Amino acid sequence: MERKYTNEELTARRLAGVLPHIDVDGRDFIVDWRLRELRAVDDPSNRIGLGGLPHDSDGEHYLCFYNTKLRQTIIPDIRMTELPKDVVVLTIPSELTLDPVAVAREYGQADTFLIDRYPIRDDLKVKVTPIAETEMVQLVSRNREKHRLLQRNQTVNRKRSKGKGL
Secondary structure (H helix, E strand, C coil): CCCCCCHHHHHHHHHCCCCCEEEECCEEEEEEHHHCEEEECCCCCCEEECCCCCECCCCCEEEEEEECCCCEEECCCCCCCCCCCCEEEEEEECHHHHCHHHHHHHCCCCCCCCCCCCCCCCCCEEEEEEHHHCCHHHHHHHHHHHHHHHHHHHHHHHHHHHHHCC
C-alpha cells in the first residue's frame, strides 16, 4: 500500500526536488513542468508534451487527443468520417495544479508563493474520455453526410456528362 503524505510532507518533498506524479489512465507519470511534459515512470520515452496544448473554456485544464496504442498525442483529421481507433481525450490539470513550485520559480517568485492557493497534491489524475463520448461524434456524422452528398452529386454529374456525349 502506498503511503499518503501530509500537505507539509508533500511540500517538503517537492522543495527537496521530488517532482509530482499524475495518474494517466492507470499509469504513473512524472510531471516535469520545466520541460512542459508528463513522462511515464515505467517508460520515460512515453511523453505527453504540454507546450502548445489548448486549454478548456475555463483555462484550468489542457486538452488533447491521445492514441493509447501509439502512446502519443495526435491531431485528428477534421474531415474524418470514422472515429479513430484507440483515441481518447485527455483533460490535464493546469500547471498551477500540476506543479505550483515550478510555476513560482518560472515567474521569479519564492518556491512556496503559490502553495497556499495551489497546494502540492498526491492525487493528481488526468481525466480520460473515450472519443465516442465527445463532440467528435457529431463532427463525424456531419462529415459522413457531406461525403454522401458529394458522392451523390458526383454520380449525378457523371450521368449527365454521359448523356451529353450522345
